[in-house]
Amino acid sequence: MVKLILVLGDQLSESVAALRAGDKETDIVVMAEVADEASYVGHHPKKIALIFAAMRKFAARLREDGWQVSYTELDDTQNSGSICGELLRRAEQYGASEVVATEPGEWRLIDALGNCPLKVRQLEDDRFIASHRDFQDWAKGRKALRMEYFYRDMRRKTGLMMEGEQPAGDQWNYDHDNRKPAGGEVDTAPMQFTPDDIVNDVLDLVEARFGDNFGDLRPFHFATEPGQARRALAHFVRHALPKFGDYQDAMMEGEHFLWHAHLSGYINIGLLDPLEVCQAVEAAWKAGDAPINAAEGFIRQIIGWREYVRGIYYHEGPDYTRRNHLHHDRDLPWLYWGGETQMRCVGQAVAQTRTEAYAHHIQRLMVTGNFALLAGIDPWQVHEWYLSVYIDAFEWVEAPNTVGMSQFADGGVIASKPYVSSGNYIKKMSDHCGHCAYNVNAKDGEDDACPFNLLYWHFLDRHRERFSGNGRMGNMYRTWDRMAEDKRARILKQADRFLTRLDAGEPV
Template identity: 80%
Template sequence: MVTRLVLVLGDQLSMTVAGLKAADKDTDVVVMAEVADETDYAQHHPKKIALIFAAMRKFARKLQDDGWTVAYTELDDSNNTGSICGELIRRAEDFDASEVLATEPGEWRLISALTHCPLKVRQLEDGRFIASHRQFGEWAEGRKALRMEYFYRDMRRQTGLMMEGETPAGGQWNYDHDNRKAASGSVDTAPMQFTPDDVVEEVLDLVEARFSKNFGTLRPFTLATDQGQARRALTHFIKHGLPKFGDYQDAMLENEPFLWHAHLSAYINIGLLDPMEVCQAAEDAWKNGDVPINAAEGFIRQIIGWREYVRGIYFHEGPEYPERNVLKHKRDLPWLYWGGETKMRCVGQAVAQTRDHGYAHHIQRLMVTGNFALLAGIDPHQVHEWYLSVYIDAFEWVESPNTVGMSQFADGGIIASKPYVSSGNYIDKMSDHCKLCAYDVKAKDGEEDACPFNVLYWHFLERHRERFTDNARMGNMYRTWDRMAEDKKDRILTRAESFLKNMEDGGLI
């Protein structure tokens, strides 16, 4: 009887993952391994490493309880080879196995490693996504623009979520215009928290010993680390967070890292939650009258729309996608992204909560840290590496399109029809950060204390005029700039250059 190895990676912790579905419980051996290649290719947040290792160990026990033979390698095992391929080779010798069943990884880096592993490795497409590679390719073929909105509508039709026959519930596909309210006062909910058990505590001790120099706070650690806990976190969000999620999903408040956001993306991305069960829970809450339609639709759109779309883009565009830099931005990522002092209140708040929680919501990522990096001309690959490192939900298939495409416009407009840049006015409208900032968000004439977003915004437009002046969505911006008096424009550009020079010299910004 032939024994095969079944590789299960740390972001494939689902009993329905393709490799397990194709395997034989009676004869095949599941291989799981904590290896240095995976902990060290990026400077991962300690909470991310702890989440994945703890969830892996619990999932391995679940497989064993279900009757599977599991060969599990812990990070500090003296026989650990340090790589996924190395562990497969070692286990193939242990069990006299000649073939490996693997669910296709979510990063080209690992796909290549398995492809070149000196074993017969059969990579099966990950069936946990709604749109297959082929389906996305067929949708993309012949289109001049690969816009998410149209892909999302196809996903709604395919899943039937919030549909009334062929018509979207409520008569609209998208309720985004209802989801841009600024929040005020106190937040009356928070993501569900869990007390670490013995398995988690053991992992925390390991991570604390091995990764104490990584950016990020490890303790307190309150994340879900198994499917049961993740489902409780989902139920908690649907009841307490989702009713207000829609209205305030773009809002930011001082010292409120979560607001009414789900904080479930990491659980979905590593396999503890199935994306369809999450969407169906939101749909059921709307059908039962517990949440408004804009909340349910906006939340579901993030999963079957945006999440599926960026995964499709990542595989459609190929392994070189994260290297793109059409705007030719070259400045180094400033130290403030790693916790260095800054006078910019909004950026400081976003980075601080990223350090403490490994989390920031989409507007903080796009319109604060991402917006500043784009306006300042930071090398997009360095920005990409930062996002991949510091967020617990970051895997390259989802992170690189969001960063390289949506945030930094480094792909030249495949994802975004225009760069997501804004002055400080947007941040002032959607947050309370500006009231406590050392800079003046109302100063717009190039004053010394002017909000850096204000002067860098016009500096960005001016230096990229040739590329964007004919962009239909940016015409008004250029017309506004061109109407300004020349002396005012000179003051703004001079102040922007001075700010950038100070940043490059390592000064306080």
């Protein structure tokens, strides 16, 4: 009996579970570019182009390997517009009554497949190091689900940077060595690839259909096949990894990538295997080509953080993205879509996001995320923005980072305290403040005071009942309480004025 084997746009690995369960002799691989998936949020055009181009090339590789592939392009006149619709169409065409799928990375699509009027068997996506059962077993009975302890288990399981039962260098974590502000010349950049005919066809399609979405489609230089992605990995390991650890938290004017890998988009759609990437980094460290803090810091992001947030997403369930523990309800301001702002750090991060569909983790957490949290923006709207604008954003990885780590909307499932900071952190880790219209050194509620300074104290003041008893925030409240009453009043008054202007849509 013929089966349909569904392969989604972020499952472009020959070893994906649904393909392993199929039979080349009898089964039909179904792949489809559909409007539902391309438009459920306003995806960055580069993200749509990367996925569609990589899908088309993957379908071609499957055919070369002996699979029969039924592929639907977006502008096919018979395209039903949804994954379920395409499965129904292909089931009728081939007389199939069963679909084998690899579990999607979004509850929305898991539900859609579960309600499709076909028998759809969803297999767990085992391209990850920790299975659902592994994470549930780890989480069972724990009062707090902290990444650091999960990460240590992943190190033990993989053997990466381990010396027997002990971590290399006798430390699990070298994060204290990875907080240097960048300075001087950046001597590397991610590898770029010239679009071929397939990519150019996709770019034309995306420009015609999604040209009004936030983000610049061209120039487009992403890898769209595994061979290219592996070259990009080798380029990073050789040229950028040695300085990655030291400067992974740094921000610099005009430098979009610094020494970051820019590989997460390739890993998340299946062009690179995460363990393969970590092994390449470990090999560089063993060969003496990268320091231990760089290798450990990078590997922690993948087998630690990436695996951990996936575990959290499925552990917490479908309602996770709608959580709003702090009851924030301010609308996402236009400045996130490129509206005028005098805040240099925010403006730079948003402009870079528009151009590259990329910003590194500190720009996301401590600039755009920090501002949203301090300003009290609705976390659902923040979540949808991050899901829309970044090339590596899929809900399983994006939602815990946004709802949990960035916005504290999950009430502390991920973070033990809100990740809020004044402008001092941005001043320390970047050169943005020297180009800004606001004064990051203003402390007394002056008219030109950095909004991060004003909103930081405003946030603490309005959430005092919730956080004053948090042991990690006690010093913040003691500092606030030591200020003269009239100074506190000026700061809160200026913060309220700023938020009023923000709500009115005025440039801030």
